[in-house]
Amino acid sequence: MKYTVILGADAALECAWQVAELLYPDAVRLSLASTDRFNFDLSPLLQHYAPAETRVFVALDGRAVNYARHGLIAQVQLAGYRLISLVSPQAMVDASVRVGANVYIGPGANIGPECVLGMGSWLDRRVVLDREVKLGACVTLDSAVVLGNQVSIGKGSTLGLATVALPGTVVGKRCEWLLGTALPRQLPDNSLYDELMPQGARVFRY
Numbered sequence: 001m002k003y004t005v006i007l008g009a010d011a012a013l014e015c016a017w018q019v020a021e022l023l024y025p026d027a028v029r030l031s032l033a034s035t036d037r038f039n040f041d042l043s044p045l046l047q048h049y050a051p052a053e054t055r056v057f058v059a060l061d062g063r064a065v066n067y068a069r070h071g072l073i074a075q076v077q078l079a080g081y082r083l084i085s086l087v088s089p090q091a092m093v094d095a096s097v098r099v100g101a102n103v104y105i106g107p108g109a110n111i112g113p114e115c116v117l118g119m120g121s122w123l124d125r126r127v128v129l130d131r132e133v134k135l136g137a138c139v140t141l142d143s144a145v146v147l148g149n150q151v152s153i154g155k156g157s158t159l160g161l162a163t164v165a166l167p168g169t170v171v172g173k174r175c176e177w178l179l180g181t182a183l184p185r186q187l188p189d190n191s192l193y194d195e196l197m198p199q200g201a202r203v204f205r206y
Contacts, residue, residue: 001055001082007032007045008059008072012122016059016104019086037061038068042075051080058083058102058120070138070156073102073120083119100137118155136173154189 006013006020007030020027028049032040045056056076060069077083083101087093090107097111100119105111108126115129120138123129128146136155141147145159148167153159157171160178171177172189179193 002053003028003049003055004084005030005045005049005054005056006059006086007056007076009034009037009040010061012059012061012104015106015124016057016086019088019104019106020057022089023086032072038071040068040072040075042072042079045076045081046079051082054081055084056081057086057104059104067138067156069120069122073138106143112149130167159183160194 004024004027006016006027008016009032013031017029030044034040058069058073058076060072073083085099085101085103087105088107088109091105091109093105093111094113096113098116100117100121102120103117104122106123106125106127109123110128112129112131114131115133116135118135118137118139121135122140124141124143126144127141130147130149132150133147134152136153138156139153140158142159142161144162147165148169150167151165151169153171154173154175156173157175160180162180163177163183165183166185169183169185171183171187172191174189175187175191177183177187177193
């Protein structure tokens with residue numbers, strides 16, 4: 001490919017750029033404009049970089065539950081661009097791990113055997129996954145998250161700083177656990193736990 005483009009916004013773009021510079025010295029950084037943090041202007045990419053010559057990584061902020069990252073990845077794919085993943089040279093990833101498109105693995109992460117990382121997943125610094133962990137599309141794991149063996153995290157879910165999941169824990173789709181403590185063994189779809197709602201809530205969209 002002639003061009004490697006790292007595009008997105010805010011802190012996620014900065015993190016991705018730091019890793020991309022190590023992997024792709026000639027990479028280009030594009031900061032995207034948005035009025036609502038959901039719809040992003042892709043014209044800087046579309047006008048200057050042909051899909052046949054360009055590979056792209058999409059970096060958006062960590063709250064995957066808002067669909068913004070998933071939506072932007074879909075737009076880039078529909079425009080014909082090839083997506084790449086960014087794996088920090090300071091991360092340890094077992095050779096058997098299945099890494100989807102547009103996955104970020106930050107410095108100090110340790111990913112064990114037979115894990116599956118869904119498209120668009122974001123694994124921040126010092127994340128540790130034991131054996132056979134499965135992440136759905138656009139899952140976000142903040143720094144120092146530790147997941148035991150055979151943990152399953154559903155599509156679009158976010159686990160906050162230093163969250164710990166015991167072996168066999170199952171988290172549903174579109175959940176947010178932002179308490180930074182041990183997860184319960186099961187979280188149903190659309191669950192939300194944070195400092196304002198430590199007892200939890202269910203978020204339904206119509």
